[in-house]
Amino acid sequence: MSRSSTSDEVEKEIGFDKQTSQNFNTEEHEDLAEAEQPAFVVHDDIEKSGGPADYDGASLANVQSEKPSVNNIKSVPNGGGIAWLQVLCSFFVFFNTWGIINAFGIYQEYYTKGILTSSSPSDISWIGSLEAFLLMIVGSIAGPIYDMGYVHELLGVGSVLIVLGQMMLSLCSNYWQVILAQGVSIGIGTGCIFVSGVAILSTYFSTKLATATGIAASGSSIGGMLYPIIFYKLQPTIGFAWATRVLAFVALFTLGISNLALRVRVIPSSRRKFLDLPAWKELPFLFFNLGSFFTFIGLYAPFFYIQSYVLDAGLMEPDLAFYLLAILNGASTFGRLIPNYIADRVGPFNVLTPCALMCAILQYCLISAHSSASVIVIIAFYGFFSGTLVSLPATCYVHLAGPTRRGLIGTWMGMGFAFVSLGILCGTPITGAILGVSSFKYVWVFGATFELVGSVFFVLSRLAQAKWRIWVKV
Template sequence: MSSADSSHEEKEVPRSTPGQEDLHEANEPPFTAQSDDIERGNVPYEGGAALESVISAKPSVNNIKFVPNGGLTAWLQVLGSFFLFFNSWGIVNTFGVYQTFYETGILASSSPSAISWIGSIQGFLLMMVGSITGPIYDAGYVHHLLLTGSFLVVLGQMMLSLCTEYWQVMLAQGVTIGIGAGCLFVPAVAILSTYFSTHIALAMGIAAAGSSFGGVIYPIIFFNLYQEPGIGFPWATRVIGFIALATLIVSNAVMKVRVLPAGRRKFFDWTALTEVPYVTFVLGGFLSFIGLYAPFFYVQSYAIEEGIADKNLAFYFLAIINGLSVFGRIIPNFIADRVGPLNMIVPCAMISGVLAFCLVVARSIAGIIVILAFYGFFSGALVSLPPTIFVHLTANRGVIGTRMGMGFSVMSIGLLIGTPISGAILKATSFKYVWVFSGILVLAGTLSMFISKVTKGGPNLLKRV
């Protein structure tokens, strides 16, 4: 049989768009023992070139031919990942409703800044723990991460229902749930990359939408259950815990590891600090995250205290932000496949900063709702696009995961300090300066991201970057 005939018999592999390939490669093993050995010169050389590896029949995360790219098992992973996002980022996105409740409820004696530390630590631990659990995932302890994370999220929620003092709430909601959510983050992303190739963007988009759905559903449930004539704060919190338990049982039941990376992961890549596009983008993300979550935490209190809306309506403002964020996490990513992720995130960040300033003059219900709707959409891109951007900024595919973890670790610090600073500004001045602070920081981050785009793609602003 001729080679031409045999090539016709081979199954044609679907071609991916550049953006889809980036998303797939972003979740490959970021640094393997084999590549480390090559750098140290431990791999035998023949004729000046490294010997080729023997092809194994065992499926590899690097071999796209073996990726199912669909089927019942693959789409069950999307369902499981959806609920992982639902109970990690979805819970973090819910804290705004707790912020408003605590200010007039069980933590009324604490300042807004002190209360916001609970939510900021929760989000910080999610990102930080998520960035350092990669080696645990690579070592094969995937279900250990899922079980540990699920247990801590449910435990923290149940313990929260018994809390009456600040330190108790911080321990249960900030620390316990934060660490648990961080344990769920890596499996939610990494497992999908081994099941999808050309459909990876769609699969990731659907799964990531779980965070926005959680941010819509949980606040509505909490508000309608705790207020009179509801069942009160303890049982409202327990109901959310039971919902988390039921949905996480689904994730633990259906999530199935198809193949694990072959090597280990490096924690730090020093060469990243010498690359201006990478450093300026991480700085931009850090600055943006300082100001990004101020509307999420404080817009409900703003509407109530300024007499713009009563508490029954104001509690739905957070649901509006998170509801539009569903589309903001999917549509910009779809467009970014065509125009480039840096070209997409810069205008989205700029618009988010301008919208934060617009809250200064918002004095009507309609005005606030319109601003929040657009803010939810454009801020969603700021959260969902960075993984793809880290891929574009990394020439060596072997350190993508390492650089992503480094970047998110720095950005998590911005998330940690941002809302407490906003709370301190609120205590000293007024909501006007909270929105000004938020807008300035997001726009400062936009400028740094723009510098990253220019240093990466050159002065041609229309170039795909």
């Protein structure tokens, strides 16, 4: 047997894929791709024996790989300085993605009385909904690009679009201009960087993944709290244009840290598929996405409209009403940390499901909230429980895929985000249309009812994932 034929057979035996290696056109990408391959060593004795047919098989032995594998859970650091530095990077990614979207309530109120007074509440809501929709849908498209190794390219392009959109927003005076700057540019930018913040943590943490994700996801709460405060305090003194530019500089500084400090540990060795249609036949995955879809239709009604509600009802003075959004997002910080810490011990589904139900109950309670104290208490609790619905889904997708299908996590997450984005896109504009023809009572009824339907599907997903058992960690 010739030397070349022997080499080809060995390569075939150990699963070496030449076509796969062509997907990476830089040395860095090739190194990351090799990390995905099983770790074997080929002994020189194999050639001395005349080839694999004459050898006893001991020449192919599992050894400890010098490079980590995305499918090898034992190789995941699950802690350490570099790993927690990635949590900081992911924190600032959340800060400038969901944090910006959570802050849209301050713009919703300002636009109705400022530069977009001629636009209806529903029209204005489309700006924030489009922003959130593009975050999710572009994020699902960016997933395969992330898998190809272009992580820093995605982060850089997204950062530029966010800062550029914020700067252009400071020059806007018409509805279509705001749509392009805030809805499209910032929306696409957040979609480009969001996948990096989510995916990077699953390669650095295993048993501590929910805790790490919760800490990172708290950035969306901090951003949703700080961005409105900065805008509200600066706008009366320096005007809309410069207040908006200050927010752009904040985004530039925080995203600069993520661009400099983010480190890719490993990426899959082959391009991820956009679709894995058989996944929709699995009941846990199907029910989970239906639950997320219905929940997110109603989730953001308080974020967008609570300030307008208390002002129209005369329950608070403007200065106090403004802080409702800060209270909501501030409480959401703890809703990302405490439940995620518990989720590592009892399972993410066992935490997510009751939190979704509590959000529905609390939004129903807003119907009977006719005092400033009652509104503050409800909003604080709503912020806490809603924080879980934003931070835990990524961890749930990891559990849905399981340890044997970690290579499909990105695909499943992308499909789920794309589906859920439709709920985000239509949710708040519908509530704005309801408000245009009725009252806030029916806004809360609409939002709470969809959250209730979503929590039912979460229950079904949890039961299906646990093989219909109740007292198990899942």
